[in-house]
Amino acid sequence: MATKPELLIDAASLADMERLIAAGANAFVVGESRYGMRLPGEFDLPMIAEAVKLAHLHDVKVYAAVNNVMDNATVDTLPSYIRGLAQAGVDGIIFGDPAVLMVARIEAPGLKLHWNAEMTSTNYATANYWGRRGATRFILARELNMDQVLDAKANTELEVQVQVHGLTNIYHSKRPLVHNYFDHQAKDQPELSDIPIHGKIEDGLYLVETERPDERYPIYEDANGTHIMSSDDLCMIENLHELMEVNIDSFRIEGLLKSIAYNEAVVRAYRAAIDAYYADPEGYEFNEEWLDSIRELQDPSRELSYGFFYKEQVY
Amino acid sequence: MTSTTKVAHRYNGKRNRLDKPELLAPAGNLEKLKFAVHYGADAVYIGGQKYGLRSNADNFSFEEMKEGVEFAKKYGAKVFVATNIYAHNEDIAGLEEYLRELENAGIAAIIAADPIIIETAQRVAPKLEVHLSTQQSTMNWQAVKFWKDEGLPRVVLAREVSMGEIQEIKEHVDIEIEAFIHGAMCSSYSGRCVLSNHFTDRDSNRGGCCQSCRWKYDIYEDDIQMVGMDADKFTMGSKDLCMLESIPDLIDVGVDSFKIEGRMKSLHYVATVVNAYRQAIDSYMADPENYVLKQEWLDDIQKAANRPLNTGFFYDTPGSEDHIYTPEDKAAPYDFAGVVISYNESTGEAVVQQRNHFKPGQEVEFFGPNGTFFKQVVGEIKDEGGNVLDAARHPLQYIVIKTDGPVKPMDMMRKKVR
Structure with a gap:
């Protein structure tokens, strides 16, 4: 029996974390805007330590977003920040800028590194390049199609994280x-x-x-x-089995610009789908009620879409 | 690997540059390459048939690259190739062979963003230098040091860095720094924009950018349009960069290569812009203490400009005056009209290849490298058979015209349009 994929979401506060854990989330992205990008709430180092404490009680993971485009002034403060994250006990840090990799090698050699260069994380060969330099996870660009996603999973030893729900940054x-x-x-x-x-x-x-x-x-x-941000919300719940069949390691829900009630409903729906699949992969069937529970809370001006999963792009 | 900037300290603490920075120009095709080099570029960058970010440009075959490299060599100039896409899985096949072909063609360097292209080049084509593309949006010294440790001799910085940040980077890391100094700019962090993907299913990071940032948008809050219907619409579109007035600052902070944007720009644009920067750099380096910016260099830039100009992030974060909200006045005030093919000193007549309609009575300017320049009114014009013409209306036709001064092959003629 394969291990279940992680169900990962961001959180705006410790209170939201508790609700999302109860709904079935088992990993979180938190951070502060000086070092991380597009976060729904500010978590300074003491709060991150609190978040880790709360999460670990429930066997849930916490990853710190250190994925900003960094300038010199920020880089000068990175060593102490990354030491602080390691001391807070985070389960990994998310990076795009090689400066973070350089600093983490020295300041926190054991810390897991998730490579996320947003729309430019587009192929497994480059993911493996970062893997040889210490990255442990490949966070895929949202502009890839299903074949490219499956191909990426088949060709890397790194953990693979795929966004399955919510909006995406486009500029x-x-x-x-x-x-x-x-x-x-x-x-x-x-x-x-x-x-x-x-x-x-x-x-x-x-x-x-x-x-x-x-x-x-x-x-x-x-x-x-x-x-x-995108005008539509990615929603892959109907087709989640395509990703579960190849054992994608982490399913990311983007909670930015959504209410906690909406995010709770989304987490519950994906939790139900994941648990149903792993209880009986052969007999798994998609349950329309999962999608309905999301539709009930969906902003009618925002379409639920498959993003780029089934699209051909030209150039 | 070429050496990076050599600087000496003067008594007042200012850095004094001992070697000239490189002037790096775009070349969308072989003819533009030749003119860019002839007008003073120390290096040019071009696109090949694959892996470049201008899929609409008139890209080079390997044969054309070889010819371009041979031509540039006569002037001591180098040719770089942009291989700056972010590859998808299926793009990797064929990469090794492509990079080896570039090396065989005598290309001096590739400009790459995707680490797998960087690493593959280092492995299979070690004579190619690898320069990190601005598409990586590199903003800090620690990241620059990472790329130096990976064996790269040069980093093209993000367009968002300031003069002070460039200086800090140079102080921390001994590496060549290339910076865009002229031309159109992404208003996003380079590489961090997929507007084209969302609007038109064209992949911006593989050359499909359709410039959605220059489209017009309405901005709303809770179903309410925030400005009047007749007001200028929202846009992300930026004015173009022009650092001609800041050559001493750029040299002082240690920029090693001054890069002009524009593989899609015209022959006239490339020659005019290169010509102006070449003169400014040479003039400053010859005598930094007494350097004076010449108004004619600025005037020339304006003759080719098709957007208003600004200084990007070099001195401050761009404000409202740095965007183009009002309808764009696209036409440059001058049009490219012809190229000098030959000149007969005894008759004072030139053979000019027609590149745009011109006729007797029109005011034109002849110009060449190093600022040679004069204005005249077009007199009688003839075809090669000596037949008098009322206008030069056939593209590429050879036209005989009496010039007010001596001209040389590859000098250019532009006409005033307003």
């Missing part, structure tokens, strides 16, 4: 684009300068492209720049 700029735009508008419409527009994640701003009136692309700004 990241260091520029404060929302601020810049409203500054520009205020030159013609002085009344706009009275409206406090921060472009923060909780402002709920979204973009609509002229030719695609039904698609809403969330946009927000934080200390790391401007982030634009």
Whole structure:
């Protein structure tokens, strides 16, 4: 009997973690925005230590997001931060910048390293390159199709993590684009300068492209720049068996920009599917109720989609 | 491996550069390569048939690469090939053979982002230098040190680094630093954008970018459009980079290679931009203390520019004035009109190959490398058979024209359009 895949989600707070553990999550991504990217809540080192304590009580793992595009100033503080993460007892760190790998080798040689360069983590040969330099997990880009995902799993010794649910980032700029735009508008419409527009994640701003009136692309700004997110939510629950058949090691749910109630429902649904499959792989059948429980809470303006899993892209 | 910047310390603590930085120009095809080199590029970068990020460009065959390398060698210039995609599993087959062919063609370096392309090149084509592409969005010295330890002689930094950050990186790591100094910019971190994938199913990181960042968008909060219908729409599109006024700063912080963007740009654009930067760099290096930026270099850049210009992240994070919200005024004020093929000193007549419509009475400019330049009004024009023409209207036709001054083969003629 193969081991069950991990069911991994982010969490905005310790209270959310408790609810998501109860719903069936068995791994978490946490961190702070200075070092990690696009996190739903800020966890400083003492909070990460608390999160680890809580998680380990339930045999649940905690990974720290250290996947930012790093500048010199941040890199200078990395050694003490990574030592702090190791002392907090995290089960691994997520990195994209080779600077993190360099520092972790020295400061925390035993720490597991998950390679995640977002949309540029596209092939197993490159994953294996990072594996030879210490990475233990390959976090796949969301722009790959199913054949490429299966091929990646077949050709690497690293753990393979695949996002199965939620939105994805489609554009990241260091520029404060929302601020810049409203500054520009205020030159013609002085009344706009009275409206406090921060472009923060909780402002709920979204973009609509002229030719695609039904698609809403969330946009927000934080200390790391401007982030634009997909207009649809990936949802692979109907086809999860295709990924379970090849023993993908970790299924990632992206909880960003969703309510805790929604994330709980999503975790419960995927937990049910995973448990049903591993109880009896031969007799496994998809249960429509799992998907219905997600649909009930799904924002009607956001389509549930298969992302790029069954699409052909050209170039 | 070429040596990195040699610097000496002057009494006032400022660094004094002892060797010239490289001027690196784009070349979308063989003709552009020849003109870029002739107008003063120390190196050019091109795309091959595979693994490059400009699938729409007129990319080079191996035969054309060999011819380009031979031509560049006469000027002591080098040819680099961009192999800067992020590969998918199926792209790996054929990579070894492709890299060996580049090495055989005499290519000096590849510009790569995906580590598997880097590692494969080091293994199968050791004479190729590997330069880390800006697609890796490298922002810090520790990452630069990683790539140096991996054997790379050069890193092209992210376009988001500041002058001060470049200086810190140079102080921490002895490696060649290449920086974009002119041309169009991704407004995202390079590589961190899949807008094209989502809008058009074209893979931006394998050359399919359809420039969705320059499209127009409305911005909403809770179903409410936030600005008036008639207001300028939201866009991510950026002004183009121009660092011509900052050559001394770039040299002072230790940038080793000054890179001009634009494998899709015209022959006229490449020659004009290279010409201006070549003169500025040479002038500064000849006498740093008394260097003065010449207005004519800036004027020339404007003659080829097709977007407004700015200084990117070098001095500050871009603000509202660094984006293009109003309708773009795409047309450059001058058009490329012809290339000089030969010149007859005794008659004062030149044979010019037509590259755009021109006719007697029009104001034109002739220019060549090192800033040679004069304006004139087109007088009588003839075809090669001596027949007088009312206009040069056939593409690539040889036209005989009397010039007000001496010209040389590969000098160019541009006409004023407004």
